Amino acid sequence: MVEDIIDRAEPAAKKLRDHKGNIRIIGQYDADGINATAIMYKILERLDKNFSYEILKQLYEEDVERIAQEEEELLVFVDIGSGQSDLIKEHILTKNKQVIISDHHDPAVTAEESESTEDLVHLNPHYLGYDGGEAISAAGMTYLLGKAVDTQNTDLVHYALIGATGDVQKQEGEFLGLNQQIAEEAVEENMIERRKGLDLYGRTTKPLQKSLMYTTDPHLDGVSNNESGAIQLVKSAGIEIRQKGSFRTLADLNPEEEKKLIDTMIKHAHPVQELLNNVYTLENGYEIDEFSTIINACGRLGEPRKGVKILLENDLDLAEKISRKYGRKISSSLRYVEDNKQNEEVVYEETDRCNRRKLQYRRRLHRHGSNNQHEQRIL
Ligand SMILES: [Mn+2]
Incomplete structure (x- = not known):
């Protein structure tokens, strides 16, 4: 039940409320991470905090080391960090900083007891008896953390679902588990329309x-x-x-x-x-899969901050621009593959005239974090 997660998010909510200094959000660059970043952005803005954010493709040890040197004393990782909590402990907590991780990836450390401390709150569905693969995404976890901070944040519910959709958690049109409960809430709140x-x-x-x-x-x-x-x-x-x-x-x-x-x-x-x-x-007229594809495209094009802007400002002109740019990138990538058929280093898969559909499909079929070489090359 989402209520369990909201309860368990209370220590993180308290940290956010009580923190006096600057805060930095560190988010992942895909649709889920960008939505989770937008949610955390709104939470902190509403708490009247000083904060900044950055979006990373991956969290390498050198990133953790660099972040540890930054001036912010509270670091909030969204859709990233669960797999690197050992590095975060080693480099960041030793600098007397506070950390919140709101993620759904498989955690590096399995027992929650050895994980959350006074300085580190690690929110992850795997620790709470839920499946992070299908039941909830990082945007969902961050949304529920937002509800623990203030029920006013219920109006951010659509971001949770756009994020979950980006992580291919919607199966044949339906959200599962905690996402399903969140979807019901979104429909009730009129933040999203559902029909056959x-x-x-x-x-x-x-x-x-x-x-x-x-x-x-x-x-x-x-x-x-x-x-x-x-x-x-x-x-x-x-x-x-x-x-x-x-x-x-x-x-x-x-x-x-x-x-x-x-x-x-x-x-x-x-x-x-x-x-x-x-x-x-969505309220802005976009079907959720398509909107999530556009937000994802911002990351793929190396412009994840534009994704955050589209979400926060409902900037649909920018969304259209990104959509066209991404379409051109796909076309040129397909030409590249076509021109390099003889090159063994280019992993090639037969495509037909429905390239867009097929590529879209492939993205859907590849679960979060399991990109193969071909997909990386194409998109
Ligand atoms: Mn995710």
Whole structure:
């Protein structure tokens, strides 16, 4: 239950409330870490603290040594640090500093008893009897810490879910475990909308016919990999393909139109059932997977602070810019792979016209922290 975690987060909450000096947040560079950073940013801003943040791809020993030299006396690690708590103890706690770790990765030290001390609070679901792989992400843990600080922080709940989505914790449209409880809360608070719909890639960002033609699993006869077939399907459902001159996305359809599309797909014997899932839409209009992909892209493009800005300021122009830039990067990476087919050092996997979909898929299939060489090269 989330209430257990909120209770157990109280020592960390007290540390945040009571600390008088400067605080530094250290976050991880993926969507989960960036959301966890944004949550901690809001928590500290609301407590009227002086703080700064940095986002790292990895926490190496030299980073820990450098952070130990910084002036801040309270260091808050989010989505990073559980695996390096020994280094943190060795280099930071010996400098008389205070540390909070809010993470969900496998901890380096297993027994909680030997872990949290007066100067170190280590919040990790593994220590509290929960699974950090699927049940909750670092954004979720940090959100619950925020609730321990002040229930006012409940309005940060969507960040917890964007982070969990980035870490592939949503399975076939549904959040599990603690995330599920957090999702219920978000729906109740009207921070997120949940409804059954077609779970197609590009729901808010791609022309509808593209979303349909990119759907290859399950295969849609005459539509998968067939743009004119996809356009035909949309037209036969009586749906306008354009609006004010530009192509409409699935998200542009009103619920009746989406229902018409589903009915038409059923008539064509398409396996619609496999495509119907809960669709979570954020207040800013983005479907949660797509928004989380954009936040993740900020990190991948080496601009994680832009991700924090997008979240904190709801800067959708910047989100669009990042999305286009990331799209170009993927295209050029694919060209690179294409041009280097003969090069044995380039790990290559056969791709088809649905590259975007496939790459997206691959990211989904690779669990947090298990990137292979190919994925790193492409994205
Ligand atoms: Mn994470």
